[in-house]
Amino acid sequence: MPGGTGDAEDEKGGLRTALAGLTTRGRSFLAAGVAAVICAYVLGQSDLLRVGLLLAALPLVCASVLYRTRYRVAGSRRLSPGRVPAGSEARVHLRMDNVSRLPTGLLMLQDRVPYVLGPRPRFVLDRVEAGGRREVSYRVRSDLRGRYPLGPLQLRLTDPFGMCELTRSFSTHDTLTVIPRVEPLPTVRLTGEAKGYGEGRQRSLALAGEDDIIPRGYRYGDDLRRVHWRLTARYGELMVRREEQPQRSRCTVLLDTRGIAYQGAGPDSAFEWAVSGTASSLVHMLERGFSVRLLTDDGSSVPGEGADGFTGASQQSADAAGLMMDTLAVIDHSDGTGLSRAYDILRSGNEGLLIAFLGDLDEEQTTVLAKMRQRSGGAVAFLLDSETWVREPTDVPGPLGRGEDRLRMLREAGWTAVTVPRGADLADLWRLADRQRTGAASTGSTAGGGVR
Numbered sequence: 001m002p003g004g005t006g007d008a009e010d011e012k013g014g015l016r017t018a019l020a021g022l023t024t025r026g027r028s029f030l031a032a033g034v035a036a037v038i039c040a041y042v043l044g045q046s047d048l049l050r051v052g053l054l055l056a057a058l059p060l061v062c063a064s065v066l067y068r069t070r071y072r073v074a075g076s077r078r079l080s081p082g083r084v085p086a087g088s089e090a091r092v093h094l095r096m097d098n099v100s101r102l103p104t105g106l107l108m109l110q111d112r113v114p115y116v117l118g119p120r121p122r123f124v125l126d127r128v129e130a131g132g133r134r135e136v137s138y139r140v141r142s143d144l145r146g147r148y149p150l151g152p153l154q155l156r157l158t159d160p161f162g163m164c165e166l167t168r169s170f171s172t173h174d175t176l177t178v179i180p181r182v183e184p185l186p187t188v189r190l191t192g193e194a195k196g197y198g199e200g201r202q203r204s205l206a207l208a209g210e211d212d213i214i215p216r217g218y219r220y221g222d223d224l225r226r227v228h229w230r231l232t233a234r235y236g237e238l239m240v241r242r243e244e245q246p247q248r249s250r251c252t253v254l255l256d257t258r259g260i261a262y263q264g265a266g267p268d269s270a271f272e273w274a275v276s277g278t279a280s281s282l283v284h285m286l287e288r289g290f291s292v293r294l295l296t297d298d299g300s301s302v303p304g305e306g307a308d309g310f311t312g313a314s315q316q317s318a319d320a321a322g323l324m325m326d327t328l329a330v331i332d333h334s335d336g337t338g339l340s341r342a343y344d345i346l347r348s349g350n351e352g353l354l355i356a357f358l359g360d361l362d363e364e365q366t367t368v369l370a371k372m373r374q375r376s377g378g379a380v381a382f383l384l385d386s387e388t389w390v391r392e393p394t395d396v397p398g399p400l401g402r403g404e405d406r407l408r409m410l411r412e413a414g415w416t417a418v419t420v421p422r423g424a425d426l427a428d429l430w431r432l433a434d435r436q437r438t439g440a441a442s443t444g445s446t447a448g449g450g451v452r
Contacts, residue, residue: 018063026059026163062163072100075153075170083177086145093137098128108156114148142178143267145329150174179325180279188434215239250352251290259333261359263386270389274357286317294324298334299341302327339368354379361406370413381417389422
């Protein structure tokens with residue numbers, strides 16, 4: 001019958017798996033036993049036959065018993081934390097539970113991790129009593145942001161005689177997210193009394209729906225102090241006023257991800273600095289109570305909860321920050337050559353403060369950036385000259401190239417623009433941008449060369 005055939009095939013497959021797990025010692029015992037049986041048959045020695053059968057049967061019995069105990073151990077993994085900045089450590093906790101009624105033998109536990117997180121961890125667990133458990137942990141660390149899979153967890157079972165060794169893999173996986181480094185930034189006012197930023201916040205209607213654009217009819221639960229008595233007398237029913245409340249100021253952080261705009265690779269490259277600066281700016285503005293979104297050169301907007309892409313209520317800021325950090329953890333160079341798609345998003349309306357982290361620019365893209373300034377209440381640009389990042393630092397200053405021309409064009413368009421030299425500190429550049437806006441810095445310092 002089909003069920004019986006399937007059982008027979010499973011049994012044969014299990015036998016082959018068990019035999020494949022024989023160690024060198026087990027194979028040696030089996031070969032010696034077979035040789036002894038053959039010699040006993042040829043020479044007619046019954047004592048040698050018994051010895052040969054014992055030698056051959058021992059590894060087979062060990063393999064059979066070990067194979068039948070493969071599903072009696074449960075394993076689990078826990079990350080602490082599951083999201084960690086680049087260069088920081090996370091701890092992985094492993095737990096093994098013996099769910100059988102018999103104690104286990106010697107267990108070897110190992111977890112699969114990507115090579116960038118460190119060597120593969122291995123642990124040797126002594127005898128685990130029935131219903132008992134063992135907990136071990138190890139650390140992982142990566143200087144490169146990204147999402148790294150952990151698992152599956154592998155358990156190597158062995159018998160007391162060392163005849164057989166079987167490897168079993170658990171099915172569960174976990175993911176460690178390494179986000180960009182986030183630097184604390186000083187509280188400065190990068191714009192004046194512009195709309196959508198700082199203390200110059202506008203007030204707008206607290207809309208609960210389209211019908212709240214004008215005074216609406218009374219609804220159960222509305223505060224009677226909001227009743228509009230003049231309209232109530234006109235329409236013959238209770239009418240409720242619309243409310244006013246402060247609107248959250250907006251901030252868009254633009255990250256230039258064009259592959260042609262950056263040179264070099266690795267954790268110390270210009271692009272990684274731009275990603276880290278973007279993450280730091282997003283977190284800083286969220287902490288100051290702004291509605292923030294992340295925008296890239298290809299027009300992708302994060303978090304994108306609504307049509308405008310900005311975060312929602314204040315209680316959603318933590319979720320929005322996590323979503324943007326997860327996006328920056330895996331963001332990579334784009335194949336685009338321009339910033340026109342980002343401009344199409346920005347020109348739809350007033351976007352409040354605009355903070356941009358930019359790579360190498362040509363004249364056309366600088367013109368597009370100049371137009372972006374017209375749709376924002378304030379604009380701050382950090383320009384990374386990738387050539388200075390890939391060239392070894394020297395005491396001799398390099399010639400002023402087209403980067404200075406791009407910087408001048410942006411400032412004439414109303415941008416607060418600073419260049420980012422190799423190894424610059426974002427907090428210092430943040431203060432420098434504020435001094436440039438207020439006109440306290442000199443022309444030479446506003447070029448960014450004095451920041452280390």
